[in-house]
Amino acid sequence: MAFSFELVKSCGDARAGVFHTPHGDIPTPVFAPVGTQATVKAVPPRDLVELGASLVLSNTYHLHLRPGSELVREMGGLHEFMRWPNPILTDSGGFQVFSLAKISRIDDEGVTFQSHIDGSRHRFTPELSMAVQENLGADIIMCFDQCPQPKDRAMVEAAVRRTQAWAARCREAHADDHRQALFGIQQGGIYEDLRAASSEALKQLDFPGYAIGGLAVGESKPEMYQTLDSCVQLLPDNKPRYLMGVGAPDDLAQAVLRGVDIFDCVLPTRLARHGAVFMPDGQVNIGRSAFIRDERPLQEDCDCYTCRTFSRAYLRHLVKARELLAHTLLSLHNIRFLIRHMEAMRRAILDNTLEHYVQSFLERYLQAA
C-alpha cells in the first residue's frame, strides 16, 4: 500500500497517528502551510523544511489558470516544479471557483466561471478536477465539491446532493489510489443530519481519507465547534480526517480534541503580510508602537530563525518601512508557531495529557480576547 493511516494512540476523541505517503510520513495531527501558486508566500522551501513542515497544500484553481497543470506535469509534477521534497495536498479547485471567480453557470454537470486574473472563461467538472490534480501529481488530492453558506438549509441540502454525485464521478475518474490518495469531502453546513447523510454516502465510495468541508466559512466559532462535536465522529476512525481551511491556534486545539488529524490554512502567511504574529498570549500586530524599543525576540522559547535572530524592534521597523523581509521573517515565525502547537498536541496525546495542554494553551492564548 502506497498510502496507509497508522493510528498510534488515542486520547479521548483525539488521535496521534502517521499517514504514510510515497513522499514520506506525515505525523498527525498536522498543520499544512498553504502554497497557493506553488509557493508558500515569501518562504523558500528549504526554510519550510527547517520549520518542520511535513505537508504543504497547493491550489488547483490557481495552478490550472497559471501556469497550467500540463506545464507542471511536463516539468516533472508539482514536487519537482516547486522543489518541495515532502508530501503535497491539492484541493479540488471548487472552493476558489465558488469564492474567487465570477460564476457564469452552475449545473449538475459542472461550473462555468471567469478567471479572477484576466476574465477568461473556464469550465470545471469533477472529471477535469481529477485530470488537473493528476497532472499536478500531489500525494493527496480532493474530490470536486460545492461549499455552500453553512446556515442556509436549502442551499446546504442541494450542495450535499451535488457534492455526493460529484464524489462518485471523481471516484470513478480516479479509482486507483496507488500514486495519489483521493479524499472525499463531507458537507452539510451546521446540520448534523445532513453531515450524517453526506458521510454515509461518502463511506460507500471507500476513500483513503475524508475531509470536513464547509466550516470556517461564516458560522461562529461555537457553531463550528458544536458541528465538529458530531461530524468528526461520523467519519471512519481508521482513515485520516482533514478539516479544510482551519488554522487559528484556538480552532486547531478545539478540532484536535474532537479527533481531526489534518489541517491547512493561509492564516499564518496572510497575517504575516499584515504584520500580525502568533504569540502564546494571543495574536499581536508587531507594528504597534509598544515594540519600538523592544529588544526581545517575538517569543522567548521559539526556535525559528526569526526568534533566534531578530528583535521585536527590528521586526517592527521592517513592518513600518514596508520591507519585503518582514513577510518572510514573520511568516517563518507564524508557521513555526502552528507546527510547534501541533507537535505539542501530538506529544500530549501520546502522554495522555491533551486536555490539560489545550486548557492551558487556550487560557493563555484567549486571555486578551
Place this chain on the structure above:
Amino acid sequence: MAFSFELVKSCGDARAGVFHTPHGDIPTPVFAPVGTQATVKAVPPRDLVELGASLVLSNTYHLHLRPGSELVREMGGLHEFMRWPNPILTDSGGFQVFSLAKISRIDDEGVTFQSHIDGSRHRFTPELSMAVQENLGADIIMCFDQCPQPKDRAMVEAAVRRTQAWAARCREAHADDHRQALFGIQQGGIYEDLRAASSEALKQLDFPGYAIGGLAVGESKPEMYQTLDSCVQLLPDNKPRYLMGVGAPDDLAQAVLRGVDIFDCVLPTRLARHGAVFMPDGQVNIGRSAFIRDERPLQEDCDCYTCRTFSRAYLRHLVKARELLAHTLLSLHNIRFLIRHMEAMRRAILDNTLEHYVQSFLERYLQAA
C-alpha cells in the same frame, strides 16, 4: 590600527587587497549589496552570508528618517539591529537628500529638505551627518558631499568647493578613525582638472579611504570610463578606493581594471524585483515566454541556492504570478553573480590574468548589446 588597507598584488592599475576592519577583513576588489533601510531587500542576512557578502551598505538618509539613528544606537548599533555580522558602510545621506527629497534650501552651512515619506522638514549638515553615522555605527562612514550633474561645469565647480569645505568639517567632527573609518569623496564630474583639485584638497585631510562620487549619475558609459582613466590614479594608492553607486557587471570590470577596490549598488536587488537576472551572456528578463518550459537553472555553473535548486520555468512562473519568493530567489542569484564576478577578478589579479578575464567576460556579457 583598527583599519588598514593591505595591498596584496597589483596587475596593471588593478589591485587585489584586504581592508582590515573591526568587523572582519574585506578582500578587495569587493561589491557591497545595498541594505537601504537596514535590510537588503527580500534577503535574510544568513542567506547574504552564504552568498559570500563581506560588506553591506546602508543609507543614512533613510535610517535617519525611519527608524531614526538614536533608536538604532539604543538597539546596539546597525550591526546588532539588522543582525549583520560583517562590515557595514553607510553613505552620508547627501545623495538621497539631493535625489529623493524635496530640497527647500541649500547653502554653505547645509541642506534643508522635506522627507519623501511624510513631507516633514529636516536639515542635514556635515556635522549632523557625522553624528547620525556615529549613532548607526557602521565600520566605514562617508563625508557629507554634494553630487552635481556631471557635465555642468559651473555646477560641478561649485559642488567641488562645497564638498571640500564640508569634508574639512566632517574631518573635524570625526577626527578619530579608531572605531569608524571616515572616507573622503572626490567630486569633479567629468572634468579631470576639477577631479585633480578635489583629490589634492582631500588628501590634505588624510582619510583612511577615498571615494569617487558623482559618476554613474547621467553621463554615458564611455564618459564614465574616460573619467575613471584619470581620476582613480589621482587618489593615494595605499588607501582603498571606492566607486559609489556602480554595480553593472561591465562597469565593475572596467573600474577594477582602472584600480577601484570597493563598489556598491542597488542594481542586483532592484533588477530582481523586476524579474531581470544577470547571466554570463547578458541581462535577461526571466518572465520572457522563452523560459516557459526551460528546465535548466538560471546559470549552469552558479553555486547560489536559486541555481542549485530551481528551474527557469519555475522562476518564470513566480515572476508572472507576482510571487514574493521571486524577489528573494532572483536577488540571491544577482548578488551572487556580482560577488562571483569580483572573486574571479581578484583571482585573476593574483594570477596576472585580469585583462584576459575582463576581455572574455565583456565579449560574452555584451554580445547581445
